[in-house]
Amino acid sequence: xxxxxxxxxxxxxxxxxxxxxxxxxxxxxxxxxxxxxxxxxxxxxxxxxxxxxxxxxxxxxxxxxxxxxxxxxxxxxxxxxxxxxxxxxxxxxxxxxxxxxxxxxxxxxxxxxxxxxxxxxxx
Numbered sequence: 631x632x633x634x635x636x637x638x639x640x641x642x643x644x645x646x647x648x649x650x651x652x653x654x655x656x657x658x659x660x661x662x663x664x665x666x667x668x669x670x671x672x673x674x675x676x677x678x679x680x681x682x683x684x685x686x687x688x689x690x691x692x693x694x695x696x697x698x699x700x701x702x703x704x705x706x707x708x709x710x711x712x713x714x715x716x717x718x719x720x721x722x723x724x725x726x727x728x729x730x731x732x733x734x735x736x737x738x739x740x741x742x743x744x745x746x747x748x749x750x751x752x753x
Contacts, residue, residue, distance in 0.1 A: 633682035635660040635753065638695060642671035644734065645687040645713050649742050658753060665695050675699060683753060687711050687742070705752075709745040713738045 635658055639646035642664030653660035661681075663673035678684070678699055685707045686692035692708050712718060715725050718737050725733065 632659065633753065634680055635683045635685060636673070636677055636681035637662045637685045637687070638665060638673060639687045639691060639713075640664055640666050641669045642673070643669065645711055645738060645742060646685075647671075648734075648739055649685065649687065649746060652743060653746070653753070656750070665691060665698060673699065678704070683707065685709065685746070685749075687713075707746075707749050709742065711738060711741045711745060 635650070635653055637646040637650045637653070637660060639662070642662050646662035646664065650660040650662035661677065662671065663677055664671050665673055673695070678701060681704055683705045684695075684701065686695065687709050689708055689710060692706070713734065715722075715730055715733060718733055719725070722729075
């Protein structure tokens with residue numbers, strides 16, 4: 631559990647933050663970051679270089695990341711967890727923050743835990 635984990639999503643504030651906190655709670659050294667320039671938690675080459683494992687929450691985030699950043703010998707884990715409300719709840723046009731939180735807690739966070747559980751033994 632001494633290996634450093636960096637969990638990456640678009641903004642570094644929802645899926646990656648949740649998963650990094652979850653892994654930290656299990657005793658891992660985990661941090662999170664985003665790849666979109668407007669995020670306050672932007673991935674830096676320094677954070678990447680200090681990581682042993684990179685976890686991407688979506689394949690398309692990994693693809694975009696690899697065009698922007700250099701990786702060395704980090705192990706890469708790619709999950710497939712969507713968090714866009716228009717896809718998760720197409721029947722609804724908009725969500726209040728509390729409704730969005732309910733959707734994330736019901737549909738996104740359990741899927742993150744389910745998918746990372748398959749990889750925990752290799753972390």
